[in-house]
Amino acid sequence: xxxxxxxxxxxxxxxxxxxxxxxxxxxxxxxxxxxxxxxxxxxxxxxxxxxxxxxxxxxxxxxxxxxxxxxxxxxxxxxxxxxxxxxxxxxxxxxxxxxxxxxxxxxxxxxxxxxxxxxxxxxxxxxxxxxxxxxxxxxxxxxxxxxxxxxxxxxxxxxxxxxxxxxxxxxxxxxxxxxxxxxxxxxxxxxxxxxxxxxxxxxxxxxxxxxxxxxxxxxxxxxxxxxxxxxxxxxxxxxxxxxxxxxxxxxxxxxxxxxxxxxxxxx
Numbered sequence: 001x002x003x004x005x006x007x008x009x010x011x012x013x014x015x016x017x018x019x020x021x022x023x024x025x026x027x028x029x030x031x032x033x034x035x036x037x038x039x040x041x042x043x044x045x046x047x048x049x050x051x052x053x054x055x056x057x058x059x060x061x062x063x064x065x066x067x068x069x070x071x072x073x074x075x076x077x078x079x080x081x082x083x084x085x086x087x088x089x090x091x092x093x094x095x096x097x098x099x100x101x102x103x104x105x106x107x108x109x110x111x112x113x114x115x116x117x118x119x120x121x122x123x124x125x126x127x128x129x130x131x132x133x134x135x136x137x138x139x140x141x142x143x144x145x146x147x148x149x150x151x152x153x154x155x156x157x158x159x160x161x162x163x164x165x166x167x168x169x170x171x172x173x174x175x176x177x178x179x180x181x182x183x184x185x186x187x188x189x190x191x192x193x194x195x196x197x198x199x200x201x202x203x204x205x206x207x208x209x210x211x212x213x214x215x216x217x218x219x220x221x222x223x224x225x226x227x228x229x230x231x232x233x234x235x236x237x238x239x240x241x242x243x244x245x246x247x248x249x250x251x252x253x254x255x256x257x258x259x260x261x262x263x264x265x266x267x
Contacts, residue, residue, distance in 0.1 A: 015201040018263035019213045026260045027220045031227065034253025037094050041103060042248075069150065069157045074138035074174075080182055080232055081131045083247070084189040085124035090251030091194045091258075098259075116196040119203040123192060127185065134181050138174060145170045186225045187214040194258035199265060213261040224257060 079086075089108030097103045111117065145166050151157035161167035191213055192206040201209075214221045228250055235246035 015199070015205050017195065017199070017201065017205075017209050017265065019209065019216050020261055020263055022217050022220050022260050024220050024223050027224050027227070027257065030224075030256035030260055031249075031253045033256040034094070034249050034251070037090075037097055037252035037255075038245075038249045040097065041105070069154065070142045070146075071135065071139060074135055074178075076236060077178060077232075078131045078134055079243070080228060081134060081185050082124075082127050083228070083232075083250070084185070084193050084254070085120070085127050087247065087251030087254060088120060088193055088197065090248055091197050091255045094252045094255035095197060098255075111197060114197060114200070116200040116202075119196050119200075119206065120193060123189070123196070123203050123206070127189070130181065130185060134178070137177060137181075141173055141177065142170060145173075182225065182229070183222075186221065186228075187211055190214060190221055190224065190254075191258040191261050194255050195262060198258070209262060217261065221261075 088111050092108055092111050093103050093105070096107055101107075111120065114120065146160070151160055161170060188207045188210050190210050192203070192210045195201065195206045195209060196203065231246045231250055232243070235242035235244075
């Protein structure tokens, strides 16, 4: 696995980057800088992220049959679980702008040339597996609460969820379980993909660094998680099209948050 830069980087030495202590003001500063990156060339970034609302609408339509209606919300909310890898191109744009390089949108695709790309792909597969586990868990919860009887329409499904005690039970447990999934992903990936793009240290070392950054900065990191969650909800309101604006801003801001959480390497 070392040859694929998963356990360690190209030097085959396990690296432990230094983690900084930050405040919640640093989180909002990272968000501001992310917005500045987006504002620099917004048309490019909206183009890159149109896949999110389009995919969300497609998922909603594809799952509108009677037996898959309960999976619409888990599928859409699962964007938050795969978001760290989906924004990898935006991290590259922010990285290039930071050092004064060309930030044309075509460079977002050049992450495939990174020596850490195998680690990035492996991390993406792990997130996808986590997403699948979340969907299976959500489906199991629904059947445990309502049984194998599925609603025939969106109206009946809404009435079932919001108008019955079983529905409230589903909402409470679903959100608690979803929160647990979100916390695990946040803690293990808050800086994982930006650091892999910046330094070839291996996936395991990157995830360990992310976990250490979270433990050292629980309030700022979970403040960031709350900002992401609220932003995604707001972005989903106008038929998911708001995600085309929300996702690039969050993606760029994640890069700047990484810069604050992890100290630069000693030259």
